[in-house]
Amino acid sequence: MKARSALSTERTSGGGLGEPGGSPSSNPQVIAATRPSALSSVVAFYRLLLRTQVTIPRLLGIGALGALSLLLGVFARLDDNSPQAATDAISSYGLAVLVPLATLWLGTSAVGDLVEDRLLVYLWLKPVSRWQLPAAAILATVSVALPLAALPLVLSAVIAGAGDVAWATLLAAPLATLAYAGLFVAAGLWFRRAVWWGLAFVLIWENAVAYTAEGTSRVTVVGWASSVLARAPGVDVQLQAGSAAAALVVLPAVAIAAWLIATWRYRRADID
Amino acid sequence: MSVVEPRVVADGVSKWFGPLVAVSDVSFDVGPGVTALLGPNGAGKSTMFRMLVGLARPSKGSVRVLGLDPRADTGVTRLIGLVPQQESVFEPLTAHEFVTLTATLHGLPDPGAAATRALETVDLDPADKRRLPAYSKGMRQRAKVAQAIVHDPSVLVLDEPLTGLDPRQRADLVGLFRRLGSEGRCVIVSSHVLDEVERLGSHVLVMSQGRLAAAGDFRELRALMDDRPMRVRVRTDRPRQLAGALLEAGTAVGARLDGDDLLELDTTDARALAHALAPVARDRHARLFEVLPLDADLEGVFRYVVQR
Amino acid sequence: MSAGQDAQLFDLGYRSYDGPRERPARAILTLAVFTAKRVLGLGRGGRHKVLPAITLVIAYLPAFLSVAFSALLDDLAPDDLISYGAYMFISGSALALFAALVAPEALCPDRRSGMLGLYLSGPLDRTRYLAAKGAGVLAVMLLITIGPLLFMLLANTLAGFGPSATETPELLLQILVAGTSTALLYASLSMAVSSFTTRRAAAAVGLVLVVSVPVAVVRTAIDSAGAPDELDLFSVAFAAGELAFRIFGETSEDTEPITRLSTELVAGGVGAAILAGALICWLRYRRIEAFR
Numbered sequence: 001m002k003a004r005s006a007l008s009t010e011r012t013s014g015g016g017l018g019e020p021g022g023s024p025s026s027n028p029q030v031i032a033a034t035r036p037s038a039l040s041s042v043v044a045f046y047r048l049l050l051r052t053q054v055t056i057p058r059l060l061g062i063g064a065l066g067a068l069s070l071l072l073g074v075f076a077r078l079d080d081n082s083p084q085a086a087t088d089a090i091s092s093y094g095l096a097v098l099v100p101l102a103t104l105w106l107g108t109s110a111v112g113d114l115v116e117d118r119l120l121v122y123l124w125l126k127p128v129s130r131w132q133l134p135a136a137a138i139l140a141t142v143s144v145a146l147p148l149a150a151l152p153l154v155l156s157a158v159i160a161g162a163g164d165v166a167w168a169t170l171l172a173a174p175l176a177t178l179a180y181a182g183l184f185v186a187a188g189l190w191f192r193r194a195v196w197w198g199l200a201f202v203l204i205w206e207n208a209v210a211y212t213a214e215g216t217s218r219v220t221v222v223g224w225a226s227s228v229l230a231r232a233p234g235v236d237v238q239l240q241a242g243s244a245a246a247a248l249v250v251l252p253a254v255a256i257a258a259w260l261i262a263t264w265r266y267r268r269a270d271i272d
Numbered sequence: 273m274s275v276v277e278p279r280v281v282a283d284g285v286s287k288w289f290g291p292l293v294a295v296s297d298v299s300f301d302v303g304p305g306v307t308a309l310l311g312p313n314g315a316g317k318s319t320m321f322r323m324l325v326g327l328a329r330p331s332k333g334s335v336r337v338l339g340l341d342p343r344a345d346t347g348v349t350r351l352i353g354l355v356p357q358q359e360s361v362f363e364p365l366t367a368h369e370f371v372t373l374t375a376t377l378h379g380l381p382d383p384g385a386a387a388t389r390a391l392e393t394v395d396l397d398p399a400d401k402r403r404l405p406a407y408s409k410g411m412r413q414r415a416k417v418a419q420a421i422v423h424d425p426s427v428l429v430l431d432e433p434l435t436g437l438d439p440r441q442r443a444d445l446v447g448l449f450r451r452l453g454s455e456g457r458c459v460i461v462s463s464h465v466l467d468e469v470e471r472l473g474s475h476v477l478v479m480s481q482g483r484l485a486a487a488g489d490f491r492e493l494r495a496l497m498d499d500r501p502m503r504v505r506v507r508t509d510r511p512r513q514l515a516g517a518l519l520e521a522g523t524a525v526g527a528r529l530d531g532d533d534l535l536e537l538d539t540t541d542a543r544a545l546a547h548a549l550a551p552v553a554r555d556r557h558a559r560l561f562e563v564l565p566l567d568a569d570l571e572g573v574f575r576y577v578v579q580r
Numbered sequence: 581m582s583a584g585q586d587a588q589l590f591d592l593g594y595r596s597y598d599g600p601r602e603r604p605a606r607a608i609l610t611l612a613v614f615t616a617k618r619v620l621g622l623g624r625g626g627r628h629k630v631l632p633a634i635t636l637v638i639a640y641l642p643a644f645l646s647v648a649f650s651a652l653l654d655d656l657a658p659d660d661l662i663s664y665g666a667y668m669f670i671s672g673s674a675l676a677l678f679a680a681l682v683a684p685e686a687l688c689p690d691r692r693s694g695m696l697g698l699y700l701s702g703p704l705d706r707t708r709y710l711a712a713k714g715a716g717v718l719a720v721m722l723l724i725t726i727g728p729l730l731f732m733l734l735a736n737t738l739a740g741f742g743p744s745a746t747e748t749p750e751l752l753l754q755i756l757v758a759g760t761s762t763a764l765l766y767a768s769l770s771m772a773v774s775s776f777t778t779r780r781a782a783a784a785v786g787l788v789l790v791v792s793v794p795v796a797v798v799r800t801a802i803d804s805a806g807a808p809d810e811l812d813l814f815s816v817a818f819a820a821g822e823l824a825f826r827i828f829g830e831t832s833e834d835t836e837p838i839t840r841l842s843t844e845l846v847a848g849g850v851g852a853a854i855l856a857g858a859l860i861c862w863l864r865y866r867r868i869e870a871f872r
Contacts, residue, residue, distance in 0.1 A: 035347065036379035044376045051364040057777070061786070065793065072800045079804035089804075093796030097789075105785045112781070118358040122419065125325055126377040127350040193631055195781035199680055199788055203673040204638065271327040 041128040045136035046143075048123075049110050053140055059148070062102045066152035069094055073156030086160035087235040090169055094153040095225050099176050100202045102149040103141060107184030108194040110137035111262075115188070115272070124271045134185055134262035138255065141181040142174075150177045168232040171244075175251040176225035182258030183221070189265045210239060217241040224250050278338060278351075278426040278458035279303050280324055285333035287319050294319040296482040297333070302460060306453035308469045309462040310574055311479035317462045318357055320479065321431050324460070325354050337427055350378055353425035355416045355433045361404040367391060367415040368398045371422050378423035390422035391415070395444060409436030417445065421452070428452060430461040434468055446471050470570045478577045485577045490570050493577070501525055501538035503566040504545060510558035511535035517556055523548045536566070604703045608712040611704065615716025619685045635681055639674040639724035640731065642667060647735035661741060664729055664751075668758055668824035669832065672817050675724065675766055676791045682720050683770030684783035686713050692778040697870040706865045710771075714858070717767045725766075726759035758824040765820050765850055768857030775864035791817045802837050812837035813849030823850050 036044075072089040079085035111133065114120045123133060150173035157166035183201075187194040210220040217223030223241030230237040231244045241247070280302045287295040295316040311317045322328040323335050326342030326349065335341065340348040362370055371390050375383035388398040394414040404412055413436050420428060430449070434442045446468055453459040453473065463469050469476075476493070478486040486493050508514050515527035515535055523545050526538035539545040542565070553560050566572070621629035646662045662670070690696040699709055733751065736742040743751045769790055774783040794814040801807040813819055818838050825832045826843045838846065 035350070036377060040379075041377055044373060048362070048365075048373060052362065057782070061789075065789065068793065068797055072797060075800045075805040075807075078806070085800070085804045089796065089800045093793070093800070097792050097796060101785055101789055101792075105782070109781060113779075117360045118356075119360055119362060121327060121354065121356045121358075122362075122374065123377070124327060125349050125352060125354050126374075127347050127379065128377055129346065192627075193780075195784050196631055196677075196681055199784055200634075200638070200677055203677055203788065208673055270329060271322070 035127045038129065038132060041126070042132045042136050042139075045123065045133050046140050049137055049140040050143065052113060053106055053110055054144060058105065058144075062105070062145070062148040065098050065102065066148045069098060069152045069156040070159060073159030076156070076160035076162070082160045083162035083165050083232065084235050086157045086162040086165045087229065087232065087237060089160075090153050090157060090165065090173075091226055091229060091237055091239070094156070094169070094173065095176055095222050095229065096207055098149050098153070099145070099173055099225075100180050100206060100222070103145045103177055103180035104184050104195065104198040104202060106144050107137070107141040107181050108188040108198055110141050110185055110188060111266075112188030112194045115192075118272050120271050130267040131259070131263040134189065134259055134266055137185045137188075137262075138178075138181045138259055141185060142177055145177045145181065146174055150174050162232070162235075164232040165229070165235060168229050171231075171248075172225045172228035175228060175247065176221055179221045179225075179251040179254040179258075182255035182262075186258040186262035186265065189262050189269070221251065221254065277303060278456065279336075280427060280458055280460065281336040282320075282324070283334050283336070285320070285323060285330045285335060287316075287323060287328065287331050293482055295323070295330075295479075298479070298482075298484045299333075300477055300484060300487055302458055302475075302477070304453070304456045304458050305475060306449055306459045306461065306473040308472060308476045309460055309479065310466070310469065310476055310570075311462075311485075314481075315479040316482040317479055318431055321354075321357075321429055321460075321462065325349070325352050325429050350423065351426040353420035353423065353428045355413075355420045355428075355430040357431040357435075359409070359412065359435075361407075361412055361415070363405050364403065366401060366403055367396055367407065367411075367418070368400070370404060370415055371419045374419040375422045380423060386422050387418070390418040393421065393448065394418045395441070410438060410441055413437060414441070414445070417448075426457055428457055428459045428461075430459070432462055432464070434463050434465050442468055466571045466574060476570070476573075478574060480577065486573070490573045493573050501540050502542050504537045504539060504542070505562065505564045505566055506535045506537060506549070506560065507533050507562035508535060508553065508558045508560050509533060510553075510556055513556040514553060514558045517552045518545070518548065521548065521552070523552075533561070604708055607703045608708050608715070611699070611709070611712035612715035612719065615686045615713055616719045619682050619716065619720050631681055635674070635678045636724065639671060639678055640728050641674075642670060643728035643732050643735075646732060647739075650736065650739050650741060661736065662732075663828065663830050664732065664755065664758070665821075665825035665828040665830035665832070667729060667732065668725070668762060669821035671724070671728070672821055675721075675762065676788055676817065678724050679721065679766040679770040680784035680787045683717050683767065683774045683787070684780035686717050687771060687774040688778050688780045688783055691868065691870075696868070700870050707862065710862060710865055714767060714771060714861075717771060718763055721763035721767050722759060725763040726755060729755045729759060754827050754829075758827040761823060761827075761850055761854075762820045764854045765816060765857075768854045768861070769816065770857075772857040772860040772864075775861045775868075799837065809837040809840050810845065812841070813845070813852075816850070816853045819846055819849050819853070822846050 069089070072093060073086060076082050076085035076089050111120070114123070153173045154166050154169045157163075157169050184194070184198050187198055191197045206220050206222045210217045210223055217226075217239050218241040220241065223239050224247040226237045226239045227241050227247045228244045230240050242250075282298055282300050285295060285298045286293065298316075298320065309317050309320065319328065323330050324337065324342070326335075326337075329343055335343070337348055338351060342348050342352065365373070368384075368387050368391060371387035372383045375386040375390075380386045391398040394417050396411060396414050396418060404415060407415065413433065417430070417433055420430070428449075433449075434445060437445065442465070449459055449461060449472055461469070461472060470490075474489045474491060476486070476488070476490045477484060506514065511529050511533060515524070515529065515537070518524040518537060519527055523541070524537040524539050528536040530536065537545065549560070549563065617623050620632045642662060646667075650661055690699065696709070700706065704712065733742060733755065737748075742748075770783070770787045773786040773790055776786070777783050794816070795818060798807070798811045798814050802809060802811055815836075815838060818836060822832060822838045822841075823843075823846050826846060832839050
């Protein structure tokens with residue numbers, strides 16, 4: 001590759017400014033890695049974004065919301081039809097409110113905060129492929145949202161004594177988290193006020209438009225996630241976009257498509 | 273082993289944001305050594321810097337760093353170091369973590385050790401456990417410089433690197449930048465502290481209103497400013513007699529007296545004045561105590577260029 | 581100063597102002613107007629107007645559609661139109677979205693940028709500052725709580741579906757009361773949430789959580805665990821919607837617990853939420869250090 005041949009003849013050093021008085025042309029050592037490995041740079045991005053995302057207010061806020069779902073599990077257990085009550089709670093609270101809003105808060109801030117604080121420059125000017133930052137952002141968002149938001153939903157179904165619902169939730173909630181994470185990370189890179197656009201998406205699109213007609217739920221994340229939830233036997237779920245098997249393909253595809261769009265956007269953006 | 277000389281070439285570069293033209297048709301070729309990019313606020317310096325390192329795409333024209341497009345080729349960023357203007361820092365990180373992150377992303381085999389060396393170079397304690405927001409402005413600035421040099425770049429772009437530093441720290445960093453430049457690196461620095469910039473070197477690029485107003489050695493630029501007479505201050509015991517003689521001879525085109533011993537002369541030929549001053553003083557029995565060019569410094573050049 | 585017969589030299593340097601000064605109320609009004617304009621993007625570049633414009637469109641859309649249907653469909657009966665109470669109810673999402681834009685924009689940047697300190701160094705103290713900000717936020721919220729209803733009233737009247745001349749003053753009063761109470765509720769809650777953070781994004785998400793989370797929790801508690809219906813007062817958004825129904829003398833088609841509560845209780849719940857939000861905001865701002 002032209003770039004590599006030009007660079008590989010450059011003077012390099014093994015570890016930065018080492019020898020006083022040295023000059024670029026006199027240092028015979030070639031940089032040990034022309035580029036960092038994809039894994040090491042993704043890990044570096046991931047760890048950075050995890051640290052910037054995981055603040056005490058966010059942990060407490062999302063954790064409290066996740067804990068509320070456990071309370072809902074307790075309430076559902078007291079119902080005559082615990083599995084249905086648990087399903088209703090997971091559907092109306094978990095998939096419609098907790099998972100999208102928690103992921104919104106984390107996903108838009110993963111890169112969005114760096115854009116707002118004008119810190120992206122320190123990550124852009126690096127010899128790494130552009131897909132790595134959005135990928136790390138999605139991974140970091142999912143890493144925090146899963147245990148704090150998605151997992152408590154599963155536990156709430158267990159508390160409610162609805163084992164089948166718990167298994168369905170174990171699949172539905174993480175898939176929804178992944179899809180939302182992709183969408184909101186992309187939004188953080190695309191829009192200046194990404195949170196507001198995300199709220200509009202959640203409030204208007206996912207919670208209002210999704211219910212207007214039978215077909216509209218097919219273009220919502222909550223519709224497909226509910227389809228997975230509906231796999232639990234003996235329960236009714238109001239919103240279903242299609243089969244659970246299709247949802248297993250659609251939701252990850254949404255995340256991948258969002259990641260590709262985020263990468264494209266990041267590659268073309270002017271960095272402030 | 274052949275080596276590509278560190279060069280930054282801008283060719284007809286323009287950048288506009290809607291109807292606002294931030295940079296207009298700027299061309300220059302900067303090689304090894306220290307080059308200062310000067311200009312008043314809003315001249316387009318930061319926009320130009322962003323295009324030089326690939327952060328922004330030129331609306332027109334091209335930028336080449338080491339012969340490559342920094343926007344298209346992420347690999348060339350390995351040899352570019354940037355100290356950006358913004359003051360914000362990664363709040364959860366210590367200085368060592370911040371610089372180690374940069375070293376890691378540059379693929380250095382021992383990022384921690386490289387970060388330690390870079391921090392020591394800028395006189396920061398690598399073992400300091402305080403996070404960056406707890407640092408003073410000057411310490412944060414030095415941490416930014418450390419992350420810019422940790423990977424031993426060939427091209428260094430420094431946007432206001434002396435901001436927030438006390439005089440001793442500024443002197444230390446100026447010395448560092450001079451050393452980096454003398455080692456064959458291409459160092460481009462912008463600063464409002466003109467007397468510090470003068471100590472970095474004499475090669476300047478001056479931008480004004482988005483355009484390149486001047487380029488080259490500022491002393492040679494001064495000599496080109498023939499539509500503006502140079503001012504020279506002379507302290508003598510016979511200012512009137514000296515002024516009269518020089519004006520009569522045409523060596524000076526203007527004179528101002530200040531007190532009993534101070535004379536300010538305007539001349540369009542500094543060399544002729546320098547040759548004539550001593551003989552004329554001798555003929556007039558005047559003693560010369562001080563002869564000082566008043567606007568041959570960088571500030572004088574800067575003011576002239578941006579006010580045209 | 582030197583002077584001949586007619587010549588005078590004037591001192592152009594700094595001079596202190598010794599004339600009359602406006603009252604603090606003027607400062608409050610100025611800041612309120614500035615806040616409202618800033619939130620709507622007025623006096624700023626085009627891109628600052630995009631979000632407010634879109635939010636206004638979303639908020640007014642049901643009204644536009646209702647009016648359009650009544651104009652286009654000849655066989656429409658008055659009962660087929662969206663009632664005023666129902667409008668307040670169905671625009672809940674738009675109200676939350678608008679509030680998530682308005683109050684964070686009004687409060688958070690001042691603390692993040694350090695402007696709060698500048699404001700407090702003048703005639704505004706913390707209470708006056710909050711009063712000004714609250715007035716600005718409320719004025720903007722009234723745009724989408726009262727505005728669409730007035731639009732519908734005008735359109736319905738022109739289309740022949742409107743109230744009679746004797747009924748109009750009462751309806752106007754109902755619109756004013758319902759719109760103001762809803763606007764006060766959202767303004768108060770959103771300012772309370774915004775007082776906890778300097779980031780607009782966090783405040784926006786926080787408001788939506790405050791509005792939406794209690795609904796799910798409370799209703800599950802009532803439906804499944806037999807909790808008392810009064811607990812549904814914590815579903816503040818639905819309480820405001822139900823209050824609007826009662827003000828307009830309408831009956832909600834919903835069967836939610838809030839519909840089974842007395843009007844006094846619903847009004848008291850909404851009032852308590854308004855006061856709680858205002859109090860929380862005021863207490864927070866008393867403790868905030870206003871420097872950067």
